[in-house]
Amino acid sequence: MKRSFLAGLLPLLLAPPVSMAAPAPSAADTGAAGFLAALAQHCGQAFAGRVVANQPASATPDPFEGQVLVMHVRGCDAPAQELRVPFHVGEDRSRTWVLTRVGDRLRLKHDHRHADGSPDKVTLYGGDTHEPGTAQRQAFPVDAESVAMFEREGLAGSVRNTWAMEVEPGRRFLYELSRPDGRLFQVEFDLTRPVAAPPPPWGADAAATEKGA
Template sequence: MKPRLRIVPAVLLALVFGAHAAAPSPATPADAFLAAIATHCGKAYAGRIVANEPRQEKPDAFEGKPLVMHVRGCEAPAQGLRIPFHVGDDRSRTWVLTRTADGLRLKHDHRHADGSPDAVTLYGGDTIDAGTPLRQVFPVDAESRAMFEREGLGASLQNAWAMEIEPGKRFLYELRRPGGRLFQVEFDLTAPVPLPPAPWGQ
């Protein structure tokens, strides 16, 4: 009887610990956020401006033009995604999301029509807190501030960008800075649109 008593607990322990090891660990908010966007890989969606404050004296580059985001660059979605943002025929902008050790990084890849990088490109920042599976915020980083200063873009030194997603419903891109500047574009994820051409240089 003693050998049997030793075997049964051992088998039970193996089953318990084996099941525990096989259970997936909960995703972090950053992982869940990337995964939510990745469900839309290979699709494009139309957007509309929902906030643009304060009103600018000069004509806004985004007003009155078709706005389309295209979720592509999905080869390793757990590590990052590339999302071109087309403004009319202007295919110069791509949002680059990358997984970091502590969260997420957002960079703006700006190109000319010949594919060469713009003087102001790869700016953005890293998340500084966990965020949520639906919203992540990216305060401007030191590298971007140095570039803005070099290019005479003092108003951008305190930029903070944000992205929100409700899978299958809406995606929001946001630029905010102190003093009341708020720019938001919302994309309708319920109605895919025809895929746009590839962004410049990609």
């Protein structure tokens, strides 16, 4: 009887351990939805940044050098669909990054305004993600509308732009511009230390009116 019991137990002892695989992340935790949700954790907060890559070096004065760089996560009325993130460069409040959910992808547009709130002649350029991306990183190749604008305004170097953003909630946020010719510009923001919220970006009221129209 004892020998029979041990014989039956032996296969169980020799069997490989059962793998306890982690459950697959839900759609809300990945891709466009996950990225917006990660960034939305900082709605209402502002953070200081620094340029961590800017190559090749420019022969003309750099508008970012020596300036206080601040991002402000606002425009959070419907964070699962859109976030607006003004990017302040010193006293220049002309720039706002607009992230919009388009199906299962994301769209990035750069809203550029003058101090009186009127749109710059080069504005609302950007692109849609071509890949699902992750909750940590999304890349936005330039779209056809932006290419046409750049060509019209004599900005031939920008027609091959790819923008990217990375977010690690509570740690860091990265904005990136790259081109195949080696151009690389990156600004990294410290999400561990919120700073005082800056004034609204130029044209904030106008942008809200246009959105509601």
